[in-house]
Amino acid sequence: MEYLLNEQQKLVKNLARKIAEERILPVRADLDEREEFPWAIMKDLADSDLFRIFVPEEYEGLGGGCLDLCLIVEELSRVCSGVAVTYAASALGSFAIRQFGTEEQKKKYLPDIAAGKRLTAFALTEASAGTDATALRTTAEKVAGGYVLNGTKQFITNGGEAEIYTVIALTDKTKGPRGASAFLVDKGTPGFSFGKKEKKLGIRASATIELIFRDCFIPEVNIVGREGMGFIQTLHTLDWSRPGIGAQAVGVAQGALEAAVDYARQRVQFGHPIIALPAVQTILADMAIQVEAARALVYAVARTVDSGAKKITEESAMAKVFSSDVAMEVTTKAVQIFGGAGYMRDFPVEKMMRDAKITQIYEGANEMLRITIAAELRKRRGRRE
């Protein structure tokens, strides 16, 4: 399919594929088995300047857009989603700095993020606040010179490994969502520690961990934007990053499709490769159609984001929901095509199926995002757009 990528986009896509095949492929099963954080690969990505893509040129980045990021995430995820999300989470965790940060914050943090010297994380979810982000309990109390954080975040990607955390906390409990603010918290800040590291079904190379704040003092200069803007900033952040989850989903689905075709070509039953069976052909064709449709949607939405469109909630939710459902379906079918072998860890597709599942859950569970899309539909019709 011709997606009319520009020179830089072709370049990043090819480079990400090269890294994925040369550096990630040989170790992905091992990283998964041992739930090991992929530091060596993060170094490769850093050395290849891939962390620079999502940072503006003024701060030593390469000023790429949402589509550039999606291309990289897709290529990494085609080989290992656990690695892909580890990389993508650093784009997510630094979005608030890039978009809403002060000049000082940008100068302080972005060059190191661009160089891949420091990873970032985005911390919203709490035990009581998952889909319902308005139920946050972590507080940020105003004191002289700054704020004091108290509370616990759970399921935070890159937790423990990242150096910079964007943390959403309540500066005013009485105001609900309007009382939330975003803070930049450095690893090593007194009162900031890590809790349980989760053992996961999939994306096991990635770290998912609890963040614990106990009377953790954050200087005034580390608030992002104004007090009370945290919730709006979060919505913007997720609108921007959801196409990336879509790309992660497209990548893992693409990986599963390729594995399934390869296997079907060489697995002989009843005297012929099983790809000669109409039943298998139908499954493979459906898989291919779905993957390509998801990719087209993700790229189109990423381009919409890059066009500077203001209202992208609906589109970015669509890219994430559709692609993640496709990923789950396609990876499940890939396991089916592999038969019993697909169920075994000696082959890559069971991992892909486990890895695909998360894309339907995080950055907004698909059920919630469908409600969001429906709400936008209503609003648009109401406005007669």
Place this chain on the structure above:
Amino acid sequence: MNIVVCLKQVPGTTQVKINPQTNTLIRQDIKNIVNPFDTYALEEGVRLKERYGGKVTAISMGPPQAEGMLREAIAAGADQTILLSDRAFAGADTLATAYTLAQAIKKIEGYDLVICGRQTIDGDTGQVGPELAEELGLPFIAYVNKIEETTTGQMRIQRMIEEGHELIETPLPAVISVVKEINVPRLPSLRGIIKAKDAIIPVWTAHNLGVDPSMVGLDGSATRVVKIFFPERVRHGEKLQGDLEDQVASLIEKLRKSRVI
């Protein structure tokens, strides 16, 4: 440190075809790559530069399309490149290649070290490195697998020998050839690729070099390739006859005769 790295472009396959009339390689339709051993030479040069400062000059003698390979060298960390390209250089054997490279390297001011790969995957002789050292009048150390330390005018290196390693101290400048155990070449970086795209690759001709025409190319070659051919594969296969039991019996018989069992 001022480092010169010698890179050769080679066919990216071992399935090379030979033109029976001219006895030369048919180079069309083959994707050219940088000689794999030379990527280790380049990486080592770049690492030395990162450790001690200085610059890396990548140099190659070859046809005009070797320019692409030199661009890749810039993406991988070389600061500047020189392409030695001229019809007069064509048909060079290792002697003429080394002579031509040496004349170019002599023009690079104040170099401390010349790094070659241990051998190429096409010509495969491993002679250019030592011949180059001879032409330059410099010490040569082959099969280097580790550079321990460099101080002003001096270098401690480890090289592979058949039963182990040799630790060698050499004055600089010197010429070395490296083995693949020396490092893991880095992946290209986006900034490097972008830089490489706009880089100017100077081309030096026989005229620019001011070389003696009788010393370069085919004329300067001490050897002539008389014939290149694939060794004929003679197969002494034999098909066993009869039913399965006869076949097994005759196989055992044959194995006994030849004292395999």
